[in-house]
Amino acid sequence: xxxxxxxxxxxxxxxxxxxxxxxICPVCGWEDDHVQLRYPGMRGGANSxxxxxxxxxxxxELPPDVRSADGFTRHADWRPLADDECxxxxxxxxxxxxxxxxxxxxVLATYYWATPKSSG
Numbered sequence: 001x002x003x004x005x006x007x008x009x010x011x012x013x014x015x016x017x018x019x020x021x022x023x024i025c026p027v028c029g030w031e032d033d034h035v036q037l038r039y040p041g042m043r044g045g046a047n048s049x050x051x052x053x054x055x056x057x058x059x060x061e062l063p064p065d066v067r068s069a070d071g072f073t074r075h076a077d078w079r080p081l082a083d084d085e086c087x088x089x090x091x092x093x094x095x096x097x098x099x100x101x102x103x104x105x106x107v108l109a110t111y112y113w114a115t116p117k118s119s120g
Contacts, residue, residue, distance in 0.1 A: 003072065008037050008051055008111060010058040011078030012069060019109045022046060027069050028058040034109040041086040052086045079113050 005015035009030035015023050020034030033046035040051035047054060059080060067074050 006075035006078055006111070007032070008040075009054040010062060010069075011064075011074045012072040013075055014072050019111070027062070027072055028054060030054045030058075037111070038109040039088050040081055040112065041088040050086070052081055055081055077113055078111075081112060085112050 003013045003016060005018055005021075006012060007014050007025040007028060007030050008019070010025060010028040012025070012027045014025050014027060015021055015032055017023065017032075019032060019037050021032045023032045024030070025032070030051070031046040036042055036045050036047060036051050040055075043050045043053070062069055064080060
């Protein structure tokens, strides 16, 4: 299996499928949850902590300038989350129960670093 898709937490090319594969990152331990990718501040779901929580832990061990780890390469465009990107659902979805499962069927997540940021 090729690793063409990056882990949103650490940025390394470790996943063989697009976001939402529920694969576990061998570098940082993030479970690939597309709902938590869409809502990086949300705790719960496939991971006990938020994407932001996992990312801060990963960055403590592997700062952004580290380009390879454990035989994996970091995606060239990956970057850490900005504070204003650490959103949580505002529509009643949360990381537990029916709300999470409803969100899982509704949410289409894209990589935050691939989405143009508005200026100001």
